[in-house]
Amino acid sequence: MNYPIKQLEKLARKIQELLGEYHNEELRTLNFDIPWEERTRMSMEASSNFMRRAGVEVLPNVQKVLAEIEALLEGEDKAITERIRPILSEAKQWADHPTNPLGYAELSTQLMRLAGHLSVRVVAKPTIFIGYRYTAEDEKLANKFIQLFELEGFKCVSGKTAKAEDIDKKVKKLIDQSEGVIIIFTREKELKDGGWTTSRWLTDEKAYAMGRGKPVLLFFENCIAQTERKGIHGELEYVEFNREHLDEAFLKAIPYLRDFRQRVLERKGHE
Known part of the structure; x- marks a missing residue:
């Protein structure tokens, strides 16, 4: 099966890249010379910007790739399907409703985990x-x-x-x-x-x-x-x-x- 492993890895790295930018924005809110109200506004704005960009630049592609993998599994060896499907289901759950940056961080982890398991093709040969x-x-x-x-x-x-x-x-x-x-x-x-x-x-x-x-x-x-x-x-x-x-x-x-x-x-x- 020709699974989109490189796409999974690329999407996971893109999430990490956006998270890096988000964390840099968050660091600015640790400047206690800035009033608390302003720091709160800055933190909310950083989170909002991250969610907007991730929702446009990453999430649709993640959902598309996961759907492609699910379709490919229909023709796969049952031993492989039983190993991959639980990991795929967990990744899909995180991709359905990521509500904050932490959710995207977990999604990135799940995408890399899925890519790793898909790259190891162990088929039982009775x-x-x-x-x-x-x-x-x-x-x-x-x-x-x-x-x-x-x-x-x-x-x-x-x-x-x-x-x-x-x-x-x-x-x-x-x-x-x-x-x-x-x-x-x-x-x-x-x-x-x-x-x-x-x-x-x-x-x-x-x-x-x-x-x-x-x-x-x-x-x-x-x-x-x-x-x-x-x-x-x-x-x-x-x-x-x-x-x-x-x-x-x-x-x-x-x-x-x-x-x-x-x-x-x-x-x-x-x-």
Whole structure:
């Protein structure tokens, strides 16, 4: 997100500049050779001048920038939104009704605080186990999916590097260590009545993940028979794909992935 951080800092400095001029005016009222009534008038005039200038030169721009930030947060990662929104709300409160120079001093502080938090972009990247068939053809396919998953904020791991004799143990360990599981079911054997079977191994991975209470998201190749799918997905939602037209499936998958990511983060927050 391209947040107006420099504008926030510039506005905060402008407030400090006006406050400096105001305080210089206030210092003149400490001259006790000037009658008390005159010093009171001078103090009120200094405050009035400050409020007028700040209200014209700063406040409208502050309110505009804060509104812009609020709009940008609508498309932001939830973890960042939850961190920034309370600070933004406090800044907006001070910007709504600054009644005196002290209010503007606090507003300046809040603007710098907000700028600091916006400049630190910390996004949680949950670790997700990706299950797929380890054939050359399906590995190429899985790599395309993994690129999408990483763009959507996941750190992806798989059992591809495990040796044949210990792959089951390795996969179970990876699932245990992951925060969620995505399985890409692809065709394995063609059925006489039409459609294809899929890997029993992937079915076992899905069952193990569910048994461990992991959030699970499934992808099914469109040629896999419905009779095969029903016993696998149960009540789980899944995304269907055609390996010849992955772009269409990826567009469809994005909202599912974002919902899945949110479920993963919420589960992590409750652990």
